[in-house]
Amino acid sequence: MNTAISDEKVTSSSLSVALAWAVVVLPAAWGVYNTVLRAINLFTK
């Protein structure tokens, strides 16, 4: 018999998950934006 516990009853709110992701996605997006700006130099004369 499989007695493993699953997270079928997840109690963490969607808001807390979204906020946690925002903390890392926002600085990462700023970094990607700056990199894309730099990369554009390759395609402009």
Place this chain on the structure above:
Amino acid sequence: MSTFSFLDRERTIARPGYSRWLVPPAALAIHLAIGQVYSFSVFVKPLLGLHDSAGAAWSQKEIGYIFSIAIAFLGISAALFSKWLERAGPRKVLFVAAICFGVGFIVSAIGVQIHSLALVYLGYGAIGGIGLGLGYISPVATLLRWFPDRPGLATGMAIMGFGGGAMIGSPLGTQLMGFFHTHSHYQPIAATWVTMGVVYFLFMMFGVFMIRIPRPDWKPAGWTPKASTSALISTHNVSANSAMKTPQFWLLWVMLCLNTTAGIGILESASPMIQNLFLGKVTAAAAGGFVGVLSLFNMGGRFIWSSMSDYVGRKTTFTLFFVLGTVLFYLLPGFSSIGLFVLTAGVLISMYGGGFSTAPAFLKDLYGSAEVSAIYGRLLTAWSTAGIVGPLIVNGILDHTVASGQPLRSAYPLVLHIMAALLLVGFLASLLVRPVAERFWMREGDKVAPSYGAH
């Protein structure tokens, strides 16, 4: 109760109902921070401009050692502390990593202020390097336990952050130096490093407080471990000490080392390479753009290739890296189209990044998850080795070409063809990977790191 009891492994075990999707942001916070090391090059030119009271300056080579020491200490600390990582649990490990990484910046700032290179080596190189080693493995191993159904996706998410860290660190470092140069009387590099030390410490603290480990008997909702569809996916665990005795560990070590060395063949000299191969057609600013394009491929490859490996298998993924890589490295110097050159180099760098993120999932397949952090820590010495060997090959050929009076552009085909040959050796190593022999499996009653169940 101790002040630091919140760091204990027992306090890190997730409560019932804790969403596993809260854990990747914790891992990403750590990796986005420590990935700053790959943007160290933004400090090279400002450091070259520093002089002591007698007018002496540091050489390019001396400054280059700062990065090399950091990467060497990453591998050494990951290997030396690999067993402790398993025992202590991720929160304690990441707390120590954050302190080391932050203090490393501060010590280096003092080194810059008093013009002591030894202090910069100690700070950014040794202390910060230990922070890198501790901070690199623990989030990856923790995510592997939360995503037993998608180990490639899990490692891809964390290690993508390490690639992305350079994208944050580079503009952050440049803009902070510019700010302190024009708006303060502080030494700009020292003030930037103090600021970065504090900011990165706080950012890593987010990861420290968010990180959780699943209960040993936890599994994702609706997921039941399937009977293995591949002989290379073991349902048994192997201890770190036993793993070192298996040929699979050393084959994977060789594969990671060669894949990394080949990637360094492009990354080490990306800007001068494209300018020399397309002489008069690519400006220095456009070459900077090429480095930016490679960073994007590096980050994307870390996520895409390892996620793909969940479906096609780790061995197939690595074999593809080596076969496609050998062909593309061989063809690359012959391209006359800039667009084709950039795209091909991008694909090659995506596979360099993909090697980093697919390797820990490969380890989990071969050895189970019971001691995967300890095994992974030891595997990372392959990266440190490549970090030394790769630049040695590239710079050795470039120096020899310049010394013999030949144009620099004539050196790059040789560099890239050597990388193709190295990948061919990697391909042979990948063919030899077989399932781990039964005699290495942990038996009932063998001691497993506490609280870490074996999915």
